[in-house]
Amino acid sequence: MAAVSRWPENVVVFLYAVFFFHTFSSAQRDPGYTFMHQATTAPIVSYYDYIIVGGGTAGCPLAATLSQNSSVLLLERGGSPYGNTNITDLAAFGVALSDLSPTSPAQRFVSEDGVVSARARVLGGGSCLNAGFYSRAGHDYVRLAGWDARLVNESYQWVEKVVAFQPQMKQWQSAVRDGLVEAGIRPYNGFTYDHMYGTKVGGTIFDQNGHRHTAADLLQYANPSGLTVLLHAPVHQILFNNQEGSKPKAHGVIFMDANGLSHRAYLNRGPNNEVIVSSGALGSPQLLMFSGIGPKEQLDAHNIPVLLDQPLVGLGMSDNPMNAVFVPSPQPVEVSLIEVVGITHNGTYIEAASGENFASGTRTRDYGMFSPRIGQLSTLPPKQRTQEAIDKAVEDMQALPQSAFLGGFILEKIMGPVSTGHLELTSRSPNDNPLVTFNYFKEPEDLQRCVDGMKIIENVIESNSFSSFRFHYLSIVTLLNMTASSPINLLPKHANASRSLEQFCKDTVMTIWHFHGGCVVGRVVDHDYKVMGIDSLRVIDGSTFRNSPGTNPQASVMMLGRYMGVKMLRQRST
Template sequence: MGFWLWRLFFFAFAEILLFHGFCSSEPAPNYSFLHQATSAPPLSYYDYIIIGGGTAGCPLAATLSHNSSVLLLERGGSPYGNPNITNLSSFGRALSDLSASSPSQRFVSEDGVINARARVLGGGSCINAGFYTRASSSYVAAVGWDSRLVNESYRWAEKVVAFQPPMRQWQTAVRDGLLQTGVSPYNGFTYDHLIGTKVGGTIFDGEGRRHTAADLLEYANPKGITVMLHASVHKILFTTTGRKRASAHGVIFRDASGNKHIAYLNDGEKNEVILSAGAIGSPHLLMLSGVGPLDHLKAHNITVVLDQPLVGQGMADNPMNAIYIPSPAPVEVSLIQVVGITSYGSYIEAASGENFAGGSTHRDFGIFSPRIGQLSTLPPKQRTPEALAKAISDMEALNPIVFNGGFILEKVRGPLSQGHLHLVNTNPNDNPSVTFNYFQHPQDLQRCVEGLRVIERVIQSRPMAPFRYNSLSLPVLLNMTASSPINLLPHHANVSTSLEQYCKDTVMTIWHYHGGCQMGRVVDSDYRVIGIDSLRVIDGSTFRDSPGTNPQATVMMLGRYMGVKILKERLGN
């Protein structure tokens, strides 16, 4: 009996440690090929040079390393040994870190929505909310991918990074509420994208540790790959000598000390430079290297290699809106686990519990914290640094009972609204100017409204009864979510604004931006840059729509998928 009591105590204590974020960080794998860029030679030669060790770049590099020499250049550092990346309970700390060494680089779109881009090996998979789900079969068919290789590539990644999440009270209630509301059928636990309600995958394992795209480098041939950290690429090099059109043949990058290094492609027509720097980084670097709109490049005194006016066009970010539900009953800390996939183009998801993203003494709303830029209490254009600081201060002054609750969110499929990316200066470390034009297309706005109506029905459903105050109607909850600060005694009993206006005023990002180097416009169906030889773009910048409910699984798949295809081309089969 004593033994079993001891076991019970041990597991209960481990659960407490996990819940409060004291679990240790993931130990660094024994990657012999991982180096600081300060150790790079001034001049080097490779078969493939991949710019960006992110969600696509890591699986791509791992795959290509098996029959060629690969240089993977990552502008950030390693995710390993950083508990703010690894621990589920620490979600948000990396996003709230605004230092130059942070794995997250904040940017604010011209729309006024505060956003983030990754700056770490593993890319966005190191700082996101962890949901893992595939693209729909119709999406795969529309892009023109080989469905067999797509499925093989998903499974290749899933063996390392994907897990079934634990279903506790809040997520279970949201799941059952969606089903009672009519978001059916119930598809159980699955990675597949299916109309109805499902439990998706997560990149957090059973002990609450994050597994990122960097973990996929365990598939690499260590003799065929070199990974350089803190390697900031400044320019892609092109040659036109004896050719009808430009051909990429190398890159210039700088290390953390500012020292310049040049990496060239080995001789051979099949060797390539591959951009995998993400939806912000890839079009940005193309422009800095002379591939983009002619007049815009000339205005920044950039030598034009190719006049390509569609570089930087088609930028899109899936708008996200949420409703906060204070709970009279305790709720677990959870990120995204359940999704309701509606037939009209809105996805319903949820998160819950009190985080400590700013430190052990600071309560936080986690995925919806103003510390990480998720501010819905003011319309986008009013979200100034001063307003953000005030929102953080207001949050810290709240009664602790307010943090006992959760958010139900809706994300618009697509979206149909699109914008553009422009240079601000020629510094590759600075953010370009990005405009997403949220809700410019009326169908996006209508999908948001329909999603909010589903959320209302979920909140009023029987499974959610233990987690709501019966006196708080939807108008009151909307007012609470859009008021500063959130409190249990809202300023007004009714919301005078429409749901359409609520969508516009409370819009936030769910970090699923894409576009800028879209397929059929900037790259062809093999991801080769149109009009340039020996240069491809393989990442989310090529997407016209965000795949599935959350894109990270498909970005990982794309890295593996294209790595296999490129190797087959190289080997002639």
């Protein structure tokens, strides 16, 4: 302290101000939303103009927008992301995804294909758990979706003012970027949020201090007097007025609090008041079925009265398959998540992540977004990835020397995909996972795209730009065999045949958490996201997507919440 006291007073004040700013302005700080409460404090019966089910990536910007001149209730089945460093800190990525407790912000599920995944259970949704990459949808996607391009652009900008940043590119990510350009993924488009063919540096929702900014931060736009957010408030059923001779009309919901007490929230009387489901690709079709909208045979099997026999609810479930190659490095690399992407003309995207992660508050080594702790176990084919196998992989990982964690993963994922599956109920509880089948690589086009992507990865690894981050005596076949180390996955020596890469794609497939579908536009909802055959009910989230937008969907899901909120406000004022 004696040294500090000799500094000029204005310098001391400046340093104190810097400390204060960094301590209290980070994403870890609870913003003190006066409208956010535990559901246990809610009245048994309440009334609002809009009821939004799901405080996720779409629900938060939608609620903030609608609150400007209406009363809005936002119901989130999870808790708050604020104060949880496993959510906010980049260095702790994966810790929340590996938490299997009932209060975890990530709820693990295993698809019927055998791939381990997770769905969000926290205010802010998947933006609280993902690898942070921020990239817009392409112009063709916007056009085919029938969106107003000008409002789309304005909505993206509204989101980006709060949650999007330019990443601080370091050596390993820069080498991947330059390797992509050298491998022919051109032109180089520099830093941009836009979806453009070639190689680019995209945005990130992690700021320069490594703190995550999520869709929950968009609630700072809300009118506090117009919004109520209730946490730990799973919705069990949508309520309808069902008069003979007219379409059923949504007029409320039933939700439970943490003490198991049932609450009812109803819509105020008015022609534009609505219930909006924003519960994600698993939660939205699940809630429609709970409420009697879905395939009759499924509803009958769970003794759910049929309000509308709609066999397309739960269909069109898709997940962009991801395959990756681990590239050990002879020198240390930075800890990084997705910062660069190669957007190819053959329908495959190339990205990368690097460095040794540590669980928050420990020195437990981890591979970050490719860790077996979170179920990303490519060393066994999907059907063999049991919990016992995952536990064994985690144990084996801790016995590895530190040198085994030097390096990173270069991944490919496919556009679309063409292959789709379906969702089925397992119970009548929103806290239970439904059964989901994605049918990875069922369509040959998807498998060929994976093979093409793996060949591009090979060219990146062998590029001059990437040469300082690879051991030259390790061939691409050796790297593939290291990534898929189970004996049944081993590729033949010197084999680059497509057949071998096809098997590698099938055996090492993982998720990148971009699942979508189940309430697809044109099948379950119309182009205004209104549930067809039902009044005063919409679905606004990724479950409505036929294909995943851009390279990574979170930017477009947040944009969609804002976009539809603005459109609904305009409709309300006419």
